[in-house]
Amino acid sequence: MSDIIKLLPDHVANQIAAGEVVQRPASVVKELLENAIDAGATSIKLMVKDAGKTLIQVIDNGKGMSMTDARMAFERHATSKITTAEDLFNLNTKGFRGEALASIAAVAHVEVKTKRDSDSLGTLLKIEGSKVTSQEPTVTAKGTMISVRNLFFNIPARRKFLKSDQVELRNITDEFHRVAMAHPSIQFSFDHNDNSLFQLPTSTLRQRVVNIMGPKSNEKLVPVEEETELINISGFVGKPEFARKSRGLQFFFVNDRFIKHSYFHHAVVSAFEGLLKDKAIPSYFLFLTVPADSVDINIHPTKTEVKFDDEHSLYAIIRASVKHALGQFSVQGIDFNLEQQYEVPYEVARQSQAEKPRIEVNLDFNPFKDSGASKVSNSNVGFTSFKKEKAPVWESLYSGMNQSTELIDETIHQEENPQLFQREEHQQKPIFQLQRKYIVSTLKSGLLLVNQQRAHERILFEQLSKQLSKNHAVSQQLLFPVKLNFAVQEVLQLKELENHLEGAGFVFKTLKDNVVEVEGVPLELNENDVRTVLESVLDSKVTSEKDTSQLSLQLAGQLSKSMSIKTGAILSVQEMETIINQLFSCSEPQLTPDHKKIFINMTSESLDSKFQ
């Protein structure tokens, strides 16, 4: 038998090696931006077409390359940044592997124009799938322009696996942020399909963070500064009250390189101990400076995970300095401990004055006037009495009910469980609120205790998931569109979900750059809560990559959670009645979408047994 081992042809070896470095358009963006920074550029322009699938172009005003270097740069393991293996332990550049350009050129059509300051003519070089197709002198400005076209043109399987333009653009935007955030002294711009997404002038770090994260972020930042022998820390953490459930706004930089570090992440989070809402994750933009030889950035091919000497001490220093910064900030007049003791939702706790309980009296009510409806809806507690046909204000709040009763087969449960859900007839039923959390009423069989927030969540969930699955949106038009500012990448995320959000009743006028303009909202959503609800969608794990029906359910779950009446809200008798009626029209009144118990029914027998 003949021998079977062969050396792979160069172009195949190159494509395989390229797979390590270039996974998606965002990887190309990262490598090109980093090269521009290593070349000492003070101005860097990124231009992208079709989320990088058609074109990725980076123009810098850095030191440029000679004609020979331009050609050499595309050889594998060709780098100007290290000469010996020891240099690896003393890195001051982003790149060092000498693989990026070779990899990119193996899987795309690449064009480079470059000139050094000292040369009068520059070089134009074209490479397609690792083959140089032309090299000639050219007139060009100092610096380098690299255009990468038709990424993965020669690996169709890879190209097919790229995600939607919106997802790929979001990945690119993430990379752009990481690089731009770390270099506020460099001017950056980023255009997509000829629209300008970011124009970042030279600025302070704080301004850079604000320019990237949106104008509202300035007031949310608390500075962190700490110098020790082992490490210097500078940057910002977000104030605790702005912490969100998403993991999007956490940035660590080590020696100006973006890294991920779950242990240090934990250090920051633990410094916020006791200050955060349930499960919220603080945002941070922290720059760690350590001696180059105390960090090994070489353990991961895409270089976002790194190892430090003495991580335990660094953990303690990071935690202490964030705590210190938060402490100083709180001394300046804000007491973080305010909300801790009470089980009151954040929104309610933040209201400076407690609302007085109110008793609503319908002045128009005339007990002697015949009204068929009063039999149905009078709750007759104390002095309160309403006539249904008058369409009191609360009805608009629950106007989605008509929708839901039409959609949901009410009879099922009542038939299944007639004892439990039949309210006692011909008798006035007491209904009241306990601790602004439970609705207490009676059933034929005994006492009913309903958790108001969970009940409303279930009601909304069934309405919304029906709408979404039938793609039959019910929405209320706002008198004036609500205009909100979000970070650009958040707007991209919402854009990915646009169809689904519209299915739930949102109508968007604008979803572009960092502007979200909403013209219509789901029936039960108050226009003041639009931001909170959209933020909760962004924070949730709802993404467009899931299959559609799965996504609809997730979105319905998320929206119903954030739109529901919360614990702490004061309810009128009518609101309580409506909740109970709607709840028992639901197909699964017992549990919330995430399987929490909604009500307890204490039968007279179980009450009796307690008195024995």
Ligand code: ADP
């Ligand atoms: P690395 O960055 O790891 O050295 P690359 O393949 O990214 O490897 O780049 C190879 C070399 O090409 C770099 O070491 C640098 O000398 C040169 N180079 C790449 N991009 C630029 C640029 N924008 N300006 C000047 N020189 C560059």
Ligand code: MG
């Ligand atoms: Mg490089």
